[in-house]
Each structure stands twice: as structure tokens, then as C-alpha cells.
Amino acid sequence: MLDEMSRSVERLQGSARARASLWKAFYFALSFGFVASSVPALASPTWVDAPDGAFQGKIDTTGTMREFLGMRYAQPVIGNLRWKAPQPVLPSVATQDATQFGNHCPQTATIAGNASLTEDCLFLNVFTPNGSERDSDGGGTHPVMVWIHGGSLVFSESNEFNPIKLVQRGVVVAIINYRLGALGFLAHSALTGESSDRTSGNYGIEDQQAALKWVRRNIRAFGGNPEKVTLFGESAGGASTLINMASPKARGLFHRAIVESGGYMASQPTLAQAEATGSKFANAVGCNQANPAGVLACLRNQTVSTILANQALLYVGFGPVPNVDGKILTQSFWAALASGQFNRMPLMNGSNHDEGNIFVALDFDLSAGPVTSSTYAAAIGGTISNPAAAPLVATHYQVPAQFPSFDLGVGAVGTDAVFACPARFADELASPFVPTFAYEFNDEKAPQSFLPPVAFSYGATHAAELQYLFQFPNPSGFGLNLPQVPLDVNQQKLSDRMVGYWTEFATSGNPNGHGQPVWPRFHRDHEAMLSLAEPSPTSETNFAKVHQCDFWDTLTGRTLPPNEDHDRRADNH
Structure with a gap:
């Protein structure tokens, strides 16, 4: 029924557009006084x-x-x-x-x-x-x-x-x-x-x-x-x-x-x-x-x-999620990437170095107050998908041995567990099938225009990269009426680089070109990524170690399928 409706609409569109085009042509001809002329109107x-x-x-x-x-x-x-x-x-x-x-x-x-x-x-x-x-x-x-x-x-x-x-x-x-x-x-x-x-x-x-x-x-x-x-x-x-x-x-x-x-x-x-x-x-x-x-x-x-x-x-976590309905989705996207049963195309995929910090500010510092030693494990439990593992995670993300404050410890947990390591896992799954280019946004001084200051630096937090790709001249929403801090000279250079990578990828399927610093392709056996730091991006290979991805892969049971004929299929997506 819907297919027939679509065909009917297309037929109506065709006839309607034809009539409209005739009227427009007639209008322009009358307006410029050359009905009989063969010169087209502009x-x-x-x-x-x-x-x-x-x-x-x-x-x-x-x-x-x-x-x-x-x-x-x-x-x-x-x-x-x-x-x-x-x-x-x-x-x-x-x-x-x-x-x-x-x-x-x-x-x-x-x-x-x-x-x-x-x-x-x-x-x-x-x-x-x-x-x-x-x-x-x-x-x-x-x-x-x-x-x-x-x-x-x-x-x-x-x-x-x-x-x-x-x-x-x-x-x-x-x-x-x-x-x-x-x-x-x-x-x-x-x-x-x-x-x-x-x-x-x-x-x-x-x-x-x-x-x-x-x-x-x-x-x-x-x-x-x-x-x-x-x-x-x-x-x-x-x-x-x-x-x-x-x-x-x-x-x-x-x-x-x-x-x-x-x-x-x-x-x-x-x-x-x-x-x-x-x-x-x-x-x-x-x-x-x-x-x-x-x-x-x-x-x-x-x-x-x-x-x-x-x-x-x-809500499941941050909000609602799509479901595997057999039509829009026949399997979850991780399963699709693992099996190669997805719409194969070049992929750019990345995360920000301090994704979790903005959520710590929202959920704690700007509402209930900063995270303390007595609330640390509970705050971690509210961040990860398996709250029962919070005590183990708390011993793995030690304060102050690894992080100067409990806020930043929870922020790192959110970054690594929710964003960084899942992004890296998606890269590992996709890269044998399609050209994959991985990045990490790393400008620790990125302006924060969504929330007021808190006791810790937001760093390269969630959504911080958007202002490097888009302008926000008229911010709105009750949190967006803060003074907008413009990018400084080096950040503007990084913005120019990022816009160049994004648009070159849209043109060719490869972000490299036009004299930009080389963006290495991601492979499972050599997990090179591009670090988007000001003023100029550089390659990094220690992402998994910095974000403790082996720990999170083990804790969540993530395993990779066999890597047969590694990456050759990616050249023929």
C-alpha cells in the first residue's frame, strides 16, 4: 500500500512539476518581454x-x-x-x-x-x-x-x-x-x-x-x-x-x-x-x-x-534507543560491523579525550555537589552499564594516584567506558571491511559554551569539537545564553585543519590531501589514530593504553571475531 502511495505521489509530482514549470517559463517570458525568443531567462x-x-x-x-x-x-x-x-x-x-x-x-x-x-x-x-x-x-x-x-x-x-x-x-x-x-x-x-x-x-x-x-x-x-x-x-x-x-x-x-x-x-x-x-x-x-x-x-x-x-x-542510559525490529535493523550495529553485513563505505570515527567531564559537571557539581571519597563508587555505578562492578572500577581508577580529584576520576570512567573504548572497538570491527580513519579530539583548552565553570577543567569534553566545525552565532536553550568564547589563533588553525579533513573525506572518501598532516588509516594490528590537537594534528598509537581499553574489553566481555585476510576486503568495499 505504501509503495503504491509513493508511486502515486511521484506521478503527481511529475505532473504538478510539469505544470509549474510551464507557468514559470511563461511568467519569465512575459516579464522579460520575449515570448518568442529562444534565450532562456535567468x-x-x-x-x-x-x-x-x-x-x-x-x-x-x-x-x-x-x-x-x-x-x-x-x-x-x-x-x-x-x-x-x-x-x-x-x-x-x-x-x-x-x-x-x-x-x-x-x-x-x-x-x-x-x-x-x-x-x-x-x-x-x-x-x-x-x-x-x-x-x-x-x-x-x-x-x-x-x-x-x-x-x-x-x-x-x-x-x-x-x-x-x-x-x-x-x-x-x-x-x-x-x-x-x-x-x-x-x-x-x-x-x-x-x-x-x-x-x-x-x-x-x-x-x-x-x-x-x-x-x-x-x-x-x-x-x-x-x-x-x-x-x-x-x-x-x-x-x-x-x-x-x-x-x-x-x-x-x-x-x-x-x-x-x-x-x-x-x-x-x-x-x-x-x-x-x-x-x-x-x-x-x-x-x-x-x-x-x-x-x-x-x-x-x-x-x-x-x-x-x-x-x-x-531511556536506556542517556535516552531511548532504536530496536532490532527486523526491518530498520536486522541486528545490532556492532553485530553488523562484526559480520560485515552492513552498508560498506569509508568510515571516519572518533571520540573526545575527556568526554565524561561535562556529564560529571551536570550530574554532580552543578546539582548535587562534587563527587567525594564517600560517593565515588556510587557515582561510578551510575556511570557504567554494570553498577555491580563499581567497586572494582574504583580500585582501578585511583584517586589521587591517577586522578587529582574524584570528579575527574568519574569523568575518566565515563570517557573510557562509554565513549573511547566502544569507539575503538567499532574501528576494530569495521576496519577489515572498509577504509577506516580513527581520531581523538584532544584540545584540552577547548572553550566550554554550554555550562558555567566548575572546580575542574572540562578539557576536550563531549561536544567540544562541534565549534571547530560549525559556527554558533545565535546559541539558544537555557544553558546556551552564556558568553561565547571565540577560538584563539591556534584553535582556529585546528578548526581549519578539521574542516579540511571532513570536507576532503566527503569528496573522496579519504581525509588526506591538500598538504594536511597525514591521517593514517586504522588497522587492527597497527591502531594508529589522528590526534586533533592545536595547532596541528599528529598521529597517536597509545589510545587503547591511555583509555584502559583492555580493562574495559575484559570487564564487558567484548571480543573480536577472527581477523581473516586482514584489511584486504577493506580495499574493495
Whole structure:
């Protein structure tokens, strides 16, 4: 049924676009007074005629970038479409205003996002160079980078990211919204039962894939190459990138992947497990009717405020997680990487040296107070997936022998257990199959613009690298009204290097080139990474030792599959 709907929409789009093109041609001919002339009229650089419609954008304040904002990539997920797969946008012959951001998806106010109660939020923004339409490899169009924002699959929005640094290097950037929290990741047997695919709970991932399909259909009209798409994201956006690499439904929708601090979502529950968790949420909001139809009606009648107030019942760690539903995911992404059964493409993957420090500040120093000797083991227990192992971990991360404070000890545990060693394990799994480039962001003096100062240095903490890739000229959210500290001269040099690596990878699938310091490829038997430190990156080979990854691999039972014909397959991905 959905396939037939999609074909119907495509037919409507074709006829609607044809009529629209005729009217536009007639309008321009009348306007310039040469109906009979064969000379084509020149459209404005901020007006684009794409397969899904015509869009009127604007030039940014620097004059170097065209912005097309708030473009709808799926129908509003309201009413009966709540907790359903995103539906195709109906075509329109009218030019759509693309000069303002669209709504962002429902969430409470956080340090990195504004509150919203609006479910009509499936919009994306496209940013493209204001100049030549030829890219650096002479293919006639620019490489495309599609950004998935982080926020634990609970908060943040597309309009927090200004990609001008990337666009000025000759790429087209698309930044998307997608459903978050319970609205994006609630699984329930009643929802599964009404689905033609007998699945539920992966709506946010389906939104991301719908946005990628929109990009594939339309991006050429914006100067982008649909055959050269890089999916990239940070934190939950990085985890989403890995999920899409493992998803059969995303095959062919992108061709390179960049994962920033996204390895934390180690495994995904089964659909049955997710449904059981979803039942607890449904019961909490009073939707425990005896029949599935009653449950569905009750759930869809809940206010967004009620849903947001109860969605923490779905959290696994930082937030909700996708599930292995047999459609979007047929296995967890670690299992997919281990078996080679994933969408094979060049991979850039990394983490930050002090990921955990920002969470220590949030959970302790800025709320309950600093971690002390008496609360150290409990704080570790709240950080790792196996709280029973906290006493063992506390003896392994000694204060003050290894760390000057209990805060920094907990921060190191969070860094190593949740981000650094899982990222390195993903590199080990993927590298025999695809070219893999691993990094660690290491600027210990990176500005902290999300939280006020605390007793310890944030260092190269979670999300600290974002300001080196994006500008944040208008930060928002209740934690984002702090004075924004600009990058100093050496940090700006590091930013330039990073933007160069990211955009070169989007162009060629290899970050090296243009006189940059060499970024070594990662191999299991020689685990070289790039240390992104100011003013110039260097290679490092002691990452596993610094972050005690052997300890964490043993504690969690992580083991690598046999490394047969090591890395030869990676050259033929």
C-alpha cells in the first residue's frame, strides 16, 4: 500500500512539476518581454526548482552561502500519523518560502535545545555555496554532507548549526530534524499490530531515512551530487549514523560516514524488549485498555506535554534507543560491523579525550555537589552499564594516584567506558571491511559554551569539537545564553585543519590531501589514530593504553571475531 502511495505521489509530482514549470517559463517570458525568443531567462540564485517543488531561499550575511530553510521532507506527523512511518510530502505548484527555519521536534528546554510542543517538525535545511556549481573533482556538482544532530535522541534541533565553514570548502550541507524521545522511539505491541511491517519504535530513524531520500531526489537542484553523500553526526547523531550503516533500508542513500562520539549505544534491544518497555510508558499515561484499538486511541489522544513528562521511562542510559525490529535493523550495529553485513563505505570515527567531564559537571557539581571519597563508587555505578562492578572500577581508577580529584576520576570512567573504548572497538570491527580513519579530539583548552565553570577543567569534553566545525552565532536553550568564547589563533588553525579533513573525506572518501598532516588509516594490528590537537594534528598509537581499553574489553566481555585476510576486503568495499 505504501509503495503504491509513493508511486502515486511521484506521478503527481511529475505532473504538478510539469505544470509549474510551464507557468514559470511563461511568467519569465512575459516579464522579460520575449515570448518568442529562444534565450532562456535567468532565475534568481536563491530560487530553486527541484523535483519536490520550487523553493525561495536567501543569501547569508557573508554573501558566500545560499540558505534554503524549513523545507518539509515528510507530511506532518500529527493526529493519526503520530507513531507511524513518515509519509511522502504532497506536491505543490506554488513556490515555497524557504527563508525561515521550520519547527523543531517536541522536547523540554535543555542546555542544547529550546522547548517545543509542536509535532509538525519534519523539516530540513540546505546550505550551498553561492558561486560556481562545479566541485573540486570536476564532476559538475558538490559533495553533499547530511548532518544528524545529537542530544541523546531526546533534544536539540537543526537550526543550532551554521555550516558556513564546511560550505566555504565547496560542499552542500543538509541539516535535518527528526522525531525524538517517546514520539520517535516508542515501541508497543498495539503499534506493532497496526503496522503493515509488524514493527514499531524506530520512527526517528525512519525520519532520517526519509530525509536522505528527499536529499537523493532533490539535492542536484541545489548543486549537490546525490551519488556523493556523506552522513555525519555527533553523539546520538553519530549513533544514528552507525544505525543507518547497519540498516538495510538505508542502502544506497549515502556513501561515506563520519561518526563523532557515537559509539556509546553499544547494543540495541529486540522489538519484544522494546515493546515491554513501551508498555510501562503506556501504563504510566493511563493507556492500559484491554484491546489494542483502545490503547492506540488513548496514546494518540495524549498531549505532547504528558508524553514528554513520562518519556524517561523509555531511556536506556542517556535516552531511548532504536530496536532490532527486523526491518530498520536486522541486528545490532556492532553485530553488523562484526559480520560485515552492513552498508560498506569509508568510515571516519572518533571520540573526545575527556568526554565524561561535562556529564560529571551536570550530574554532580552543578546539582548535587562534587563527587567525594564517600560517593565515588556510587557515582561510578551510575556511570557504567554494570553498577555491580563499581567497586572494582574504583580500585582501578585511583584517586589521587591517577586522578587529582574524584570528579575527574568519574569523568575518566565515563570517557573510557562509554565513549573511547566502544569507539575503538567499532574501528576494530569495521576496519577489515572498509577504509577506516580513527581520531581523538584532544584540545584540552577547548572553550566550554554550554555550562558555567566548575572546580575542574572540562578539557576536550563531549561536544567540544562541534565549534571547530560549525559556527554558533545565535546559541539558544537555557544553558546556551552564556558568553561565547571565540577560538584563539591556534584553535582556529585546528578548526581549519578539521574542516579540511571532513570536507576532503566527503569528496573522496579519504581525509588526506591538500598538504594536511597525514591521517593514517586504522588497522587492527597497527591502531594508529589522528590526534586533533592545536595547532596541528599528529598521529597517536597509545589510545587503547591511555583509555584502559583492555580493562574495559575484559570487564564487558567484548571480543573480536577472527581477523581473516586482514584489511584486504577493506580495499574493495
